[in-house]
Amino acid sequence: MPALITRLAAELRTDSPAVATPTPRLSWTVESDRPGWRQAWSELRRGDELVRREGDDSVLVAWPFAAMAAGERTEVRVRAGSTDGDETEWSEPLAVWAAFAAEWVAKPIALADPERPAQPVLLRTVFRVDAPLRSATLHWSALGAADATLNGEPVDDLVLTPGWTSYRERLVYETSDVTSLVREGENALGISLAGAWYTEEYHVLTEPRRFYGDQPRALAQLRLEFEDGSVRTVATGEGWRASGTGPIVDSGIYAGEHVDARRAVPRWDRPGFDDSTWAAASVIHEPLPALEARMAPPVREIERMPVLAVSRTGSGRILLDFGQNIVGRLRLRVQGPAGTVITIRHAEVLEGSFDDGAELALRPLRRASATDSFTLAGGESEVFEPSFTFHGFRYADIEGWPGEFEPDAVEAVVLGSDLRRTGWFEASDPLLERFHENVVWTLRGNYLAVPQDCPQRDERLGWTGDTQLFAPTAEFLYDCHAFLRSWLRDLALEQRRLNGLVPLFAPDVVPGFSDRGPVAAWGDAIAIVPRVLADSSGDASVLAEFYPGMRAWSDLVLSHVDDEGLWTSGRQLADWLDPNAPPNAPSRGRTDTDIVATAYLVRTLRLTSDIARGLGHHADADRFEAAAEASRRAFVAAFVTASGRMMCDTQTAYALTIAFDLVEDPQLRRRLGDRLAFVVRRDGYRIATGLVGTAVVAQALTATGHVDAAERLLFQTEAPSWLYPVTVGATTVWERWDGLTPDGSLNPGAMVSFNHVALGSVAAWLHADVAGLSAAAPGYRLVRIAPHPLARLGRASARHETPYGPAESGWERVDGTVRVHAVIPPNTTGLIELPDGRRFEVGSGSHSWTIDQPDAAPPCRPVTLDSSMAELADDAEAHRAFFAALAARPNRFLAGAVTANALYTPGRSIRDALVFADRATLDAVSDALASGPHSKGTA
CATH class of the missing domain: 2.60.120.260 (Galactose-binding domain-like)
Structure with missing residues (x-):
C-alpha cells in the first residue's frame, strides 16, 4: 500500500478550521506499511503556490505562504516522499480560516x-x-x-x-x-x-x-x-x-x-x-x-445520557440516577399547567440507599446550591435546559413534576471543552480498567473553560498544583495543548500582576488568599506545565512564551531560601490531603513541608536552567543550575542519611527524592528505593501520600527496581487506595481517598469532592511504565517502549495519537512467555527497553518480541499467628482472610484499631498486633489463616 497523508492540521484548533494567527504552523501524519518510513521531502500547495521543503520536518512546520488577512479562507494540501523513494498522493485539502478581527470597533x-x-x-x-x-x-x-x-x-x-x-x-x-x-x-x-x-x-x-x-x-x-x-x-x-x-x-x-x-x-x-x-x-x-x-477549543455539548434508574427520596422527590458522575445539566420535556414550578437539585452521591428513600448528599456542595428551576408557561409540551450554568452530579432530584413521571422525559447533557481524544489504556483487570475510565471522565468534566479542581461545589477554580500534577496524564489522554496554553496565559498575567508570585489558581479571584507568598508545587506550575506541553507536542515556542514567568518565579523563590539553600519559610500546602492528616487540616500531613518545598525548588530550578539554555539565555542557565545544585546538596545534607533513610520516613519523602533525582550516588539512591519499598509495605500497601506524593510514588518504586511494591500499591482495594473508590461504585476520581466510607457515610472533612483530577495522576505511570509508552524526545520524535509486566495482569496496552501518528505499546502473557508489541509511527524512531534487559532502536512499523517469563517468585510460607506482619502484608489472600475474621467478631472496635495501628514490619508478629484480642478471636483468626491457598504457601 502506498504511503498516505492521514491527517493535516493547522495550529492550534482541532475542532474547527478557525485559527487565531495569520501564519499557522502545519502538521501532518503519514500512514505506511513500509518499515522504517522516513520523510525525505515535502511539498505544500495553496492555490497556485507550491513550496518544496527538504528534510523530515512534518510537525509544526512554519507557514510557507503569504500571511493571511483577517477573515481570509484558504485550503492547503501536502504530499511527502520518503528516503527510499516512496511518495504519497496529495492530501485531502485542509480548510484554514483566519478567524480573527482586523480591528475592534464594538463597545460593550x-x-x-x-x-x-x-x-x-x-x-x-x-x-x-x-x-x-x-x-x-x-x-x-x-x-x-x-x-x-x-x-x-x-x-x-x-x-x-x-x-x-x-x-x-x-x-x-x-x-x-x-x-x-x-x-x-x-x-x-x-x-x-x-x-x-x-x-x-x-x-x-x-x-x-x-x-x-x-x-x-x-x-x-x-x-x-x-x-x-x-x-x-x-x-x-x-x-x-x-x-x-x-x-x-x-x-x-x-x-x-x-x-x-x-x-x-x-x-x-x-x-x-x-x-x-x-x-x-x-x-x-x-x-x-x-x-x-479563541485559540483553545470552546465548551460544547459533548453527549447526552439517559436516566439509568428512578426512585423516590425519603422526602418524596423524584430521584434520578444517571449511572455516571458527569458535568453538565438536565434537559426536560414536560407538559403541565401554567405556573407549575419544577425544581431540580444535583449531587454526586447519596446519603442512604437509592432504593430505600435516599436523599442527595448536599453537604459537599458547601455554598453552591446547584439548583435549577423551571416555571411552565402551560399548554403544549415544553423543553427546558439551563443556558448559563453547569453542575457536577450523578444524581438529581425533582420536585413539582406535573402528572406521571416518565424517565425518557429527562436526559443529562454532558458539557466540556471540546478536546480531541488522543490516549487509551487497556488491561486484563476490570477494576483497573474502570479506574482508568474514571480518570478519563474526571478530565472530561473538569477541563471546562479552565482546568478546574472540581465541578460541583462553590470552588471550581483553576488550581495550579492540581493542574501541574495531572498535566502529564491529561496530555496523553486528550490534546490539551491549546487548552492549557490558553490557561497559562491567564496564569502568566496574574503572576505579572503579583510581581513574580504565581497564585494558587488562575484566574485569581480571591484577593488575599493566594498572594501571601510562594507555595511550592503550586507555583511551580509556571515551569512544569509548559515543559509538559513542549515534551508532548514538540512545540518549543510554549517554553519561550512562558520563560519570563519561570525566571521570575525562580528568582522569587530563591529570595526565600535560607542560608543553607533550603526553602523553609512561608505558608506551604505541602503534601496536601495526606490521608493521615486530620479531615479538616489537609495540610498537616506526615511529610515535612521543608522537604516538599526544597524538592520542588531543585526540580524547578533545574527545569528553568535547562529551558534557559535551550533558549540561549546562558547566563540565566548557569545561575539557576548553580542554585539548583547548591539546594540539592543542602537537601541531601539536611534530609538524607548515609544509610539511605529520610529524616522524614514517609512514602512522599522518598518518592520525591527519587523521582526528582535529588540523590546522585547510585548506591544511596538504591538504598532509598529499598527503604521506600519497606515503608510502602510497613503501611500495609496502602496509599500514605497526598496530592504531591501520589503523582510520583509508583514511578519512584519502579525506577528503583520495586515494581512488585508498586503493583501491590496499585491493586490495593482497602482505603486509602486508588481502587477502593471503584469497589464502592465510584465513576470518577475522588478528592479524598475515603470520600465515602465502607458503610456509605461521608468523610467529615469540609472538602469532599467526588470528581477531582489530582489523584488520577497515577494514570501517567500506567501509560508510561505498565504499558510502556512515553516520549523519549519532544513530540514523540523518539518513542520509548519500556513495559513493566505486572504479575497480576495477563495483558496491558496503551495507545497514543502522537504528532506523528498513532503509537502503541503493550504486552500479554502467552504460554509461559511475555509477548511485547509496539507500533512506531512513520518518521519516528522507537527506543526499545524490554523487560529482559535488552536495549535497541527500531524504525517505524509494527514490531513484536517474545521474552521468557521470569521465574515465579518462591511460594510464601504459610501464614500463622506467629508470622510477621510483613509476611501478612506480602500475602494478599492471608491479609484479606485476617481482616475478614476480625470483622466477623462481636468486638468491631478491634478490627478498626488493628487497621489504624498496624505496622507491617519484620519482627512484629500477627499475635503482637492482636495483643488485646480474646482467645476466641485468636482462634478465629488462626482458623481463617489456616484455610485457603495462603495456608499452603501458594499465594
Missing part, C-alpha cells in the same frame, strides 16, 4: 437600569442588507456568558461563551461564519446574556464576594462583505436595545438557573419584533481588556 453594552445584581439580559439590534452579500462574519464575546442568534437561529453550537479568562487583563472572543443566516432585507442580531463567571461570588475560606463586576456585558461586531467589495460593520454600541425581563430570571455558576417560561418573549431576536418598550442598552466606555481570538 449592558442593561441600563438593572434591578438586581447579575441580572440576565436580552440585547438586540436590526440592520438591512440590500445588496448581494459575499460573506458575513460575527466576532463576539462577553464579560459573562452569551448566546448569539441571527434571525432567530444560533450562530454556533458553543456553550458558556466565551468561557473564563482573567477578565481584567484578557478576554477571548469567538468568530462565527453567519453568511447563511443573513437574509435580504431586514435582519435581527440578538444576544442572550448572563453573568456566569464574571458576576459570580467567589470564596475560598472567605466570605463570598463578586470580584469582577455586578452586571454582565456583551460586545459583538458583524462584518458584512458585499460582492462589490464594499464592507459594512454592525457593532454593539449606540442603537442597541435591552430588556431585563426575559425568561431567565436568575443565573449563576454556583447557584444554578431559574427560568420562567411565562416571561418568554416570542420572536425577540427576529425581524419585525416591536422593541419600542425596551430601553436603550447602556454603552460602557471603560477600556476593554486585551481581546484575543
Whole structure:
C-alpha cells in the first residue's frame, strides 16, 4: 500500500478550521506499511503556490505562504516522499480560516437600569442588507456568558461563551461564519446574556464576594462583505436595545438557573419584533481588556445520557440516577399547567440507599446550591435546559413534576471543552480498567473553560498544583495543548500582576488568599506545565512564551531560601490531603513541608536552567543550575542519611527524592528505593501520600527496581487506595481517598469532592511504565517502549495519537512467555527497553518480541499467628482472610484499631498486633489463616 497523508492540521484548533494567527504552523501524519518510513521531502500547495521543503520536518512546520488577512479562507494540501523513494498522493485539502478581527470597533453594552445584581439580559439590534452579500462574519464575546442568534437561529453550537479568562487583563472572543443566516432585507442580531463567571461570588475560606463586576456585558461586531467589495460593520454600541425581563430570571455558576417560561418573549431576536418598550442598552466606555481570538477549543455539548434508574427520596422527590458522575445539566420535556414550578437539585452521591428513600448528599456542595428551576408557561409540551450554568452530579432530584413521571422525559447533557481524544489504556483487570475510565471522565468534566479542581461545589477554580500534577496524564489522554496554553496565559498575567508570585489558581479571584507568598508545587506550575506541553507536542515556542514567568518565579523563590539553600519559610500546602492528616487540616500531613518545598525548588530550578539554555539565555542557565545544585546538596545534607533513610520516613519523602533525582550516588539512591519499598509495605500497601506524593510514588518504586511494591500499591482495594473508590461504585476520581466510607457515610472533612483530577495522576505511570509508552524526545520524535509486566495482569496496552501518528505499546502473557508489541509511527524512531534487559532502536512499523517469563517468585510460607506482619502484608489472600475474621467478631472496635495501628514490619508478629484480642478471636483468626491457598504457601 502506498504511503498516505492521514491527517493535516493547522495550529492550534482541532475542532474547527478557525485559527487565531495569520501564519499557522502545519502538521501532518503519514500512514505506511513500509518499515522504517522516513520523510525525505515535502511539498505544500495553496492555490497556485507550491513550496518544496527538504528534510523530515512534518510537525509544526512554519507557514510557507503569504500571511493571511483577517477573515481570509484558504485550503492547503501536502504530499511527502520518503528516503527510499516512496511518495504519497496529495492530501485531502485542509480548510484554514483566519478567524480573527482586523480591528475592534464594538463597545460593550449592558442593561441600563438593572434591578438586581447579575441580572440576565436580552440585547438586540436590526440592520438591512440590500445588496448581494459575499460573506458575513460575527466576532463576539462577553464579560459573562452569551448566546448569539441571527434571525432567530444560533450562530454556533458553543456553550458558556466565551468561557473564563482573567477578565481584567484578557478576554477571548469567538468568530462565527453567519453568511447563511443573513437574509435580504431586514435582519435581527440578538444576544442572550448572563453573568456566569464574571458576576459570580467567589470564596475560598472567605466570605463570598463578586470580584469582577455586578452586571454582565456583551460586545459583538458583524462584518458584512458585499460582492462589490464594499464592507459594512454592525457593532454593539449606540442603537442597541435591552430588556431585563426575559425568561431567565436568575443565573449563576454556583447557584444554578431559574427560568420562567411565562416571561418568554416570542420572536425577540427576529425581524419585525416591536422593541419600542425596551430601553436603550447602556454603552460602557471603560477600556476593554486585551481581546484575543479563541485559540483553545470552546465548551460544547459533548453527549447526552439517559436516566439509568428512578426512585423516590425519603422526602418524596423524584430521584434520578444517571449511572455516571458527569458535568453538565438536565434537559426536560414536560407538559403541565401554567405556573407549575419544577425544581431540580444535583449531587454526586447519596446519603442512604437509592432504593430505600435516599436523599442527595448536599453537604459537599458547601455554598453552591446547584439548583435549577423551571416555571411552565402551560399548554403544549415544553423543553427546558439551563443556558448559563453547569453542575457536577450523578444524581438529581425533582420536585413539582406535573402528572406521571416518565424517565425518557429527562436526559443529562454532558458539557466540556471540546478536546480531541488522543490516549487509551487497556488491561486484563476490570477494576483497573474502570479506574482508568474514571480518570478519563474526571478530565472530561473538569477541563471546562479552565482546568478546574472540581465541578460541583462553590470552588471550581483553576488550581495550579492540581493542574501541574495531572498535566502529564491529561496530555496523553486528550490534546490539551491549546487548552492549557490558553490557561497559562491567564496564569502568566496574574503572576505579572503579583510581581513574580504565581497564585494558587488562575484566574485569581480571591484577593488575599493566594498572594501571601510562594507555595511550592503550586507555583511551580509556571515551569512544569509548559515543559509538559513542549515534551508532548514538540512545540518549543510554549517554553519561550512562558520563560519570563519561570525566571521570575525562580528568582522569587530563591529570595526565600535560607542560608543553607533550603526553602523553609512561608505558608506551604505541602503534601496536601495526606490521608493521615486530620479531615479538616489537609495540610498537616506526615511529610515535612521543608522537604516538599526544597524538592520542588531543585526540580524547578533545574527545569528553568535547562529551558534557559535551550533558549540561549546562558547566563540565566548557569545561575539557576548553580542554585539548583547548591539546594540539592543542602537537601541531601539536611534530609538524607548515609544509610539511605529520610529524616522524614514517609512514602512522599522518598518518592520525591527519587523521582526528582535529588540523590546522585547510585548506591544511596538504591538504598532509598529499598527503604521506600519497606515503608510502602510497613503501611500495609496502602496509599500514605497526598496530592504531591501520589503523582510520583509508583514511578519512584519502579525506577528503583520495586515494581512488585508498586503493583501491590496499585491493586490495593482497602482505603486509602486508588481502587477502593471503584469497589464502592465510584465513576470518577475522588478528592479524598475515603470520600465515602465502607458503610456509605461521608468523610467529615469540609472538602469532599467526588470528581477531582489530582489523584488520577497515577494514570501517567500506567501509560508510561505498565504499558510502556512515553516520549523519549519532544513530540514523540523518539518513542520509548519500556513495559513493566505486572504479575497480576495477563495483558496491558496503551495507545497514543502522537504528532506523528498513532503509537502503541503493550504486552500479554502467552504460554509461559511475555509477548511485547509496539507500533512506531512513520518518521519516528522507537527506543526499545524490554523487560529482559535488552536495549535497541527500531524504525517505524509494527514490531513484536517474545521474552521468557521470569521465574515465579518462591511460594510464601504459610501464614500463622506467629508470622510477621510483613509476611501478612506480602500475602494478599492471608491479609484479606485476617481482616475478614476480625470483622466477623462481636468486638468491631478491634478490627478498626488493628487497621489504624498496624505496622507491617519484620519482627512484629500477627499475635503482637492482636495483643488485646480474646482467645476466641485468636482462634478465629488462626482458623481463617489456616484455610485457603495462603495456608499452603501458594499465594
